[in-house]
Amino acid sequence: MEIIDFHTHLVPANQLNPHMTEFFKETNPEFIVRVSDFDDPKVTVELFKNQGIKYAVVLAEEAPATTYNVPTEQVLEYCRGQDMLIPFASINPNSYPEPAKRLTEYVTEHGARGLKLLPSYQFYYLNEASLYSLFARAQELKIPVLIHIGSSMFKGTRMRYCDPMQLDDIAVDFPDLNIVMAHSGRGFWYDECFFLSRFHKNIYMELSGLPPKNLLDYFPELDKNGEKVIFGSDWPAIPRDISENIEAIKSLPLSDKTIEGILYKNAERILFG
Numbered sequence: 001m002e003i004i005d006f007h008t009h010l011v012p013a014n015q016l017n018p019h020m021t022e023f024f025k026e027t028n029p030e031f032i033v034r035v036s037d038f039d040d041p042k043v044t045v046e047l048f049k050n051q052g053i054k055y056a057v058v059l060a061e062e063a064p065a066t067t068y069n070v071p072t073e074q075v076l077e078y079c080r081g082q083d084m085l086i087p088f089a090s091i092n093p094n095s096y097p098e099p100a101k102r103l104t105e106y107v108t109e110h111g112a113r114g115l116k117l118l119p120s121y122q123f124y125y126l127n128e129a130s131l132y133s134l135f136a137r138a139q140e141l142k143i144p145v146l147i148h149i150g151s152s153m154f155k156g157t158r159m160r161y162c163d164p165m166q167l168d169d170i171a172v173d174f175p176d177l178n179i180v181m182a183h184s185g186r187g188f189w190y191d192e193c194f195f196l197s198r199f200h201k202n203i204y205m206e207l208s209g210l211p212p213k214n215l216l217d218y219f220p221e222l223d224k225n226g227e228k229v230i231f232g233s234d235w236p237a238i239p240r241d242i243s244e245n246i247e248a249i250k251s252l253p254l255s256d257k258t259i260e261g262i263l264y265k266n267a268e269r270i271l272f273g
């Protein structure tokens, strides 16, 4: 079976905030040891191929106040010439007078294939005017928007900004924009995310950061939503190989169609039309 990983990061260790370095040393020491190996995209591509992955989305993260700053330019450069790596831009709309213009440049001139937003790390509500201009532009450019929706352990996070119910309006106001909820409400918004993704044709759930073995506890009717759920690993911030998570999803009591949808087809539709 072919696999698309919709959520991986480029995280050079020397670009982490000091409190994140401490956090990872405590929770996932392997991460700090190995992460610099993957500063070289060829090493990453090799690893992904060995895990059975055909394409991987690589996320920029412009969030120096909470996690780290890996600008879009760095991710675009990293993915250049590597067909399997799909770069997503990160734009903090608070930081630029014309964020939509910036998005256009990243997509039309430099090859970004999607936009990642981190409202709880970048501090804005999704219905602010600057956000609406970004959503309108993403819809015009026909790129998906991946939005961090869920709790985090990182210092400085302001979770109220990523309440998924905000997406109810965005989905209606931008009917041709594909909206993907990274982490699917991790912590306390599982029901909201499940409902929103069933109700709105353009809202999807993405599973990074959720232990596969618990998925049916969080989403007991997952099989009914098989066309709206997407696999993401959050590599390299996971304490094990990606293939273990892939195998764990394959072994869930779900239909073959749902599993194929989660691991490949739903992401393929969004990324390649």
Ligand SMILES: [Zn+2]
Residues within 6 Å of the ligand: 007, 009, 208, 234
């Ligand atoms: Zn992530």
